[in-house]
Amino acid sequence: MGPATSGSVAAKRRPRPPRKWLPSRSTIAILQITVLVIILLAWYVLGKAKILPEFFFGDPVLVFGQIWDWTASGEIFIHLGITLSETLLGFAIGAILGVIGGIWLGLSPVAGALFDPYVKAINAMPRVILGPIFILWFGLGIISKVALAVSLVYFVVFFNVSQGVREVNPAILANARMLGASKRQLLRAVYIPSALSWVFSSLHTSVGMAFVGAVVGEYLGSAGGIGYLILQAESTFDVNAVFAGMVVLTVFALLLDLAITIIERRLIARRAS
Amino acid sequence: MTRTLELKNITVRFGGYVAVQNTGIAVAEGEFVSIVGPTGCGKSTLLNVAAGLLEPTEGEISVFGEPLVGLNSAAGYLFQVDALMPWRTALGNVTAGLEFHNVPREIARQRGTEWLTRVGLSGRGNLYPHELSGGMRKRVALAQTLIMNPKIILMDEPFSALDIQTRVLMENELLNLWTADRKSVLFITHDLDEAISLSDKVIILSAGPGTRPIAEFNIDLPRPRDVYEIRSTPRFIELHMQIWDRLKEEVLKAYERNQYGTGN
Numbered sequence: 001m002g003p004a005t006s007g008s009v010a011a012k013r014r015p016r017p018p019r020k021w022l023p024s025r026s027t028i029a030i031l032q033i034t035v036l037v038i039i040l041l042a043w044y045v046l047g048k049a050k051i052l053p054e055f056f057f058g059d060p061v062l063v064f065g066q067i068w069d070w071t072a073s074g075e076i077f078i079h080l081g082i083t084l085s086e087t088l089l090g091f092a093i094g095a096i097l098g099v100i101g102g103i104w105l106g107l108s109p110v111a112g113a114l115f116d117p118y119v120k121a122i123n124a125m126p127r128v129i130l131g132p133i134f135i136l137w138f139g140l141g142i143i144s145k146v147a148l149a150v151s152l153v154y155f156v157v158f159f160n161v162s163q164g165v166r167e168v169n170p171a172i173l174a175n176a177r178m179l180g181a182s183k184r185q186l187l188r189a190v191y192i193p194s195a196l197s198w199v200f201s202s203l204h205t206s207v208g209m210a211f212v213g214a215v216v217g218e219y220l221g222s223a224g225g226i227g228y229l230i231l232q233a234e235s236t237f238d239v240n241a242v243f244a245g246m247v248v249l250t251v252f253a254l255l256l257d258l259a260i261t262i263i264e265r266r267l268i269a270r271r272a273s
Numbered sequence: 274m275t276r277t278l279e280l281k282n283i284t285v286r287f288g289g290y291v292a293v294q295n296t297g298i299a300v301a302e303g304e305f306v307s308i309v310g311p312t313g314c315g316k317s318t319l320l321n322v323a324a325g326l327l328e329p330t331e332g333e334i335s336v337f338g339e340p341l342v343g344l345n346s347a348a349g350y351l352f353q354v355d356a357l358m359p360w361r362t363a364l365g366n367v368t369a370g371l372e373f374h375n376v377p378r379e380i381a382r383q384r385g386t387e388w389l390t391r392v393g394l395s396g397r398g399n400l401y402p403h404e405l406s407g408g409m410r411k412r413v414a415l416a417q418t419l420i421m422n423p424k425i426i427l428m429d430e431p432f433s434a435l436d437i438q439t440r441v442l443m444e445n446e447l448l449n450l451w452t453a454d455r456k457s458v459l460f461i462t463h464d465l466d467e468a469i470s471l472s473d474k475v476i477i478l479s480a481g482p483g484t485r486p487i488a489e490f491n492i493d494l495p496r497p498r499d500v501y502e503i504r505s506t507p508r509f510i511e512l513h514m515q516i517w518d519r520l521k522e523e524v525l526k527a528y529e530r531n532q533y534g535t536g537n
């Protein structure tokens with residue numbers, strides 16, 4: 001069969017699908033901003049036209065005014081600092097406990113079998129409901145928020161690590177043993193590093209959990225932090241400040257995620273296999 | 274000659290499946306012994322037994338005349354699969370064994386660097402395993418095992434994943450390292466050419482189940498050898514034909530068993 005005939009047959013049998021219009025990256029960015037502007041404009045116009053009651057939906061101009069005030073007075077940075085330290089403390093403590101618990105339960109079949117139903121039960125429980133108890137126990141200060149963040153982070157890390165420990169490459173283990181590693185050295189040289197790589201792989205989820213724990217804890221009762229700002233605004237029916245708090249929270253969460261991505265690249269890019 | 278490593282009447286069962294039956298293998302001091310056999314016949318199983326990683330269902334292992342209990346600490350083991358620690362650099366992997374034996378850090382680093390040079394990887398010590406090629410990783414694994422100066426070296430198809438050229442290169446390197454101070458080597462391979470060109474003795478295993486040695490050939494080729502050049506000498510070709518005749522039957526048996534599913 002000649003190339004001309006085969007070409008025409010193919011063309012007849014399978015008509016080419018129309019080419020999809022693929023916009024460039026800058027076009028996409030412009031469109032994305034346009035969407036945001038349209039939503040904000042609609043919000044503003046609908047509010048001014050009294051279609052959306054201002055008492056419940058606020059006014060975007062006042063929301064940004066509120067954010068500006070917080071920023072200009074520097075107040076927001078104090079609250080951000082509090083929320084951030086609760087998040088980081090909650091993450092660090094939760095991750096360390098999770099690694100220890102995960103390695104222990106992963107390595108000891110007896111402990112694993114014994115605690116399995118309890119671990120499952122606690123994991124099934126929506127753990128934010130621990131918040132009120134932690135506030136009773138630890139008061140309105142930073143500790144109750146850290147405790148809530150820890151309880152959320154712990155399980156993410158714990159499950160990843162105990163799974164990771166059970167699935168450590170048996171060849172790497174046998175190799176380390178043949179090279180003379182004692183039980184302790186095996187833990188330090190094989191189990192912990194491979195557990196840590198699992199912690200890294202769940203970094204986004206677990207830091208996100210710590211953030212949720214901190215903010216929810218603040219919202220349940222506190223004296224500072226972004227959750228506290230929202231709580232305070234809510235109790236004075238200041239809907240604009242509630243929205244402002246939400247915007248700050250979202251932007252902060254995005255920045256946190258970005259920071260993790262950067263740390264991740266620095267720390268594990270070269271080791272990833 | 275004294276026997277460095279001896280497996281006596283080894284039987285290994287996995288559940289109801291008899292992988293290895295009544296097998297005896299001996300390696301003398303400074304001897305290079307290869308085991309050849311069809312795939313799945315139990316070669317890795319035997320090596321794990323020799324390393325003390327797998328307890329045989331029946332039989333005894335003796336190392337320098339002493340019965341083996343637990344891991345074989347006189348042996349270094351080069352695994353069939355990749356067993357480097359991905360979170361350690363090449364140098365960190367090479368020095369791992371020294372670290373486990375509490376050798377001071379500086380000395381370990383120095384000896385590790387020497388060994389990396391010896392396997393042709395000088396200046397690559399800072400790379401992580403996934404930044405190395407397959408052949409380079411095998412060299413790191415080789416250095417990792419040999420730096421411990423084991424009296425017995427167990428190698429499980431160490432070069433089977435490499436291309437022919439790299440393979441010949443590594444085989445020559447191995448022979449050079451081995452000639453420098455003669456260890457006892459138990460070497461597993463699929464490749465008859467490799468077995469003959471490296472070894473003093475080639476052992477043929479029968480097809481599974483119930484694998485056992487069925488023939489043993491002394492390789493009287495002169496040393497030092499060049500693994501590539503030696504393959505065209507008349508004596509090599511003669512040995513190859515003899516051994517292949519014997520091996521062929523087993524390979525066919527194994528193939529038929531797999532074909533008709535009576536293997537298990």
Ligand SMILES: Nc1ncnc2c1ncn2[C@@H]1O[C@H](COP(=O)(O)OP(=O)(O)OP(=O)(O)O)[C@@H](O)[C@H]1O
Nearest residue numbers: 287292311312313314315316317318319353463481
């Ligand atoms: N842990 C195990 N449990 C059950 N069966 C096993 C186990 N390890 C090996 N076997 C079986 O024992 C037999 C021998 O396996 P082994 O790995 O020793 O073969 P091999 O000769 O090294 O094969 P290859 O040349 O492909 O590496 C195989 O049939 C395998 O299925």
Ligand SMILES: [Mg+2]
Nearest residue numbers: 316317353429
């Ligand atoms: Mg094998």
